[in-house]
Amino acid sequence: MSPLICLVALLGGLYVLGVFRKQRPGEPPLDKGLIPWLGHVLEFRRDTFKFLERMRQKHGDVFTVQLGGFYFTFLQDPFSFGAFVKESREKLDFNSFAEQLVYRVFGYKAVENDHHVLHNASNKHLKGEGLEVMTQAMMSNLQNLMLHSVGSATDQSPWKEDGLFMYSYNIVFRAGFLALFGNVPHKSEGGEEKAKEKDRTHSETLFYEFRKYDQLFPNLAYGVLPPKQKWEADRLQSYFWDAVSVQNMKAKDNISRWVWDMQQAKEEVGMDESMINKYMFVLLWASQGNTGPSSFGPSLLLSPRLPQTYAAHFQINSWLLRFWSQEPHPGQKQTLEVISSLFWWGSLTRRCQKMCLSVWNISKLSKGANSSHSRPQIELKICYYNMPWGAGVSMCPGRFFATNELKQFVFLMLVYFEFELKNPNEEIPEIDFRRWGFGSMQPIRDVQFRYRLRF
Numbered sequence: 001m002s003p004l005i006c007l008v009a010l011l012g013g014l015y016v017l018g019v020f021r022k023q024r025p026g027e028p029p030l031d032k033g034l035i036p037w038l039g040h041v042l043e044f045r046r047d048t049f050k051f052l053e054r055m056r057q058k059h060g061d062v063f064t065v066q067l068g069g070f071y072f073t074f075l076q077d078p079f080s081f082g083a084f085v086k087e088s089r090e091k092l093d094f095n096s097f098a099e100q101l102v103y104r105v106f107g108y109k110a111v112e113n114d115h116h117v118l119h120n121a122s123n124k125h126l127k128g129e130g131l132e133v134m135t136q137a138m139m140s141n142l143q144n145l146m147l148h149s150v151g152s153a154t155d156q157s158p159w160k161e162d163g164l165f166m167y168s169y170n171i172v173f174r175a176g177f178l179a180l181f182g183n184v185p186h187k188s189e190g191g192e193e194k195a196k197e198k199d200r201t202h203s204e205t206l207f208y209e210f211r212k213y214d215q216l217f218p219n220l221a222y223g224v225l226p227p228k229q230k231w232e233a234d235r236l237q238s239y240f241w242d243a244v245s246v247q248n249m250k251a252k253d254n255i256s257r258w259v260w261d262m263q264q265a266k267e268e269v270g271m272d273e274s275m276i277n278k279y280m281f282v283l284l285w286a287s288q289g290n291t292g293p294s295s296f297g298p299s300l301l302l303s304p305r306l307p308q309t310y311a312a313h314f315q316i317n318s319w320l321l322r323f324w325s326q327e328p329h330p331g332q333k334q335t336l337e338v339i340s341s342l343f344w345w346g347s348l349t350r351r352c353q354k355m356c357l358s359v360w361n362i363s364k365l366s367k368g369a370n371s372s373h374s375r376p377q378i379e380l381k382i383c384y385y386n387m388p389w390g391a392g393v394s395m396c397p398g399r400f401f402a403t404n405e406l407k408q409f410v411f412l413m414l415v416y417f418e419f420e421l422k423n424p425n426e427e428i429p430e431i432d433f434r435r436w437g438f439g440s441m442q443p444i445r446d447v448q449f450r451y452r453l454r455f
């Protein structure tokens with residue numbers, strides 16, 4: 001190789017590693033870290049909060065750092081979020097970063113019209129009448145999963161024990177998956193009960209594989225997985241490409257219009273089927289990665305025995321009493337209208353949802369404000385105290401459905417089950433900082449609870 005080619009290759013390599021990148025006029029301070037390309041990613045992964053705090057002290061509220069080949073700008077002053085999120089897509093384009101990330105973690109190569117198709121389908125099917133259909137589907141799947149094998153109160157059924165995080169995540173994930181990706185047809189299994197059972201077993205396997213991927217996800221996204229875990233991530237990717245493949249989906253009943261329309265749109269532009277399968281995995285991740293973990297917060301905050309929830313429980317129990325006295329069939333399907341007709345229920349779940357989505361962030365913001373009573377006050381003062389759905393041009397299109405999913409799950413927990421935490425003095429577990437930046441936060445440990453049917 002001639003010396004000139006060597007020099008060009010060397011300079012090209014150094015360019016890719018980010019060696020020549022400098023802070024340009026008008027840009028925030030740039031901190032590339034000492035390791036080329038990786039930058040600060042190892043320290044960032046070890047303890048994100050500590051790292052960001054260190055950078056804030058060094059550079060102020062706004063700074064850019066290099067993490068695994070990407071440059072991330074952090075904005076830590078919540079009072080300036082408002083102006084920032086209102087910027088146009090030209091100035092605040094998330095697409096090119098999202099495309100690279102989606103390729104790295106799902107193997108999907110984005111095409112030109114992707115975003116447009118996604119937003120059309122979401123506007124049609126995750127809002128208005130479409131949302132009602134989705135919500136009904138969610139309800140029947142939640143009932144299938146929650147009511148099976150819990151016996152009945154008349155059998156004096158014993159309490160069942162579980163981790164509240166795993167239980168909530170499991171049920172909400174599986175019901176959401178079935179509502180979006182469809183059910184096993186009754187015909188193919190020779191009856192409704194058999195088909196429902198197959199939905200339960202299949203979604204259970206999927207959940208456990210998803211959870212494995214979920215745990216590898218942050219390091220996979222930052223490109224710092226050790227080889228053995230990278231191999232496992234590759235295996236899981238292949239598993240999901242198959243599990244939610246077009247072929248498997250076409251054998252299902254009740255596929256949501258949201259998923260169906262997107263799959264059709266990809267077929268119409270002549271996308272290769274194996275690539276559509278990868279896109280289906282993207283949709284699975286986007287729709288299920290956050291909702292399950294988010295259901296833990298409201299369930300925990302509404303658990304009897306957690307001192308701050310007594311007042312809320314008193315309200316719920318007295319409302320339930322009234323509700324049952326008007327309703328002769330407690331097991332019957334609860335409709336969205338019934339749920340939303342309850343004024344206090346709406347405000348309570350909204351508050352719980354906000355609390356669970358923001359609970360840990362706010363306690364960090366407010367430093368030392370550990371009591372749940374102080375959180376809503378902070379919400380009032382800071383408009384963009386946190387942004388669970390993102391903001392601006394790429395705000396989550398599934399937020400209305402997700403809100404309903406959470407309400408439905410918590411509603412059924414309260415209506416169907418007596419449940420309580422095993423430890424009456426349970427502390428709210430700390431957040432797992434290693435997941436910072438990847439959607440809903442998860443607790444570092446689970447909280448044991450027990451439950452049994454109310455009726």
Ligand code: HEM
Pocket residue numbers: 094115118126286287288290291294387388389390391392393394395396397398399401402439440
């Ligand atoms: C509690 C549950 C959920 C949370 C916290 C959540 C949060 C988010 C966030 C933060 C984003 C990125 C927004 C941005 O870039 O600014 C996002 C994107 C997205 N979410 Fe959600 N989400 C949830 C549930 C759902 C559900 C149930 C669906 C679908 C049924 C969904 C579909 C999507 C899609 C398709 C995107 C990508 C949007 C785009 O590229 O423009 N999400 N979500």
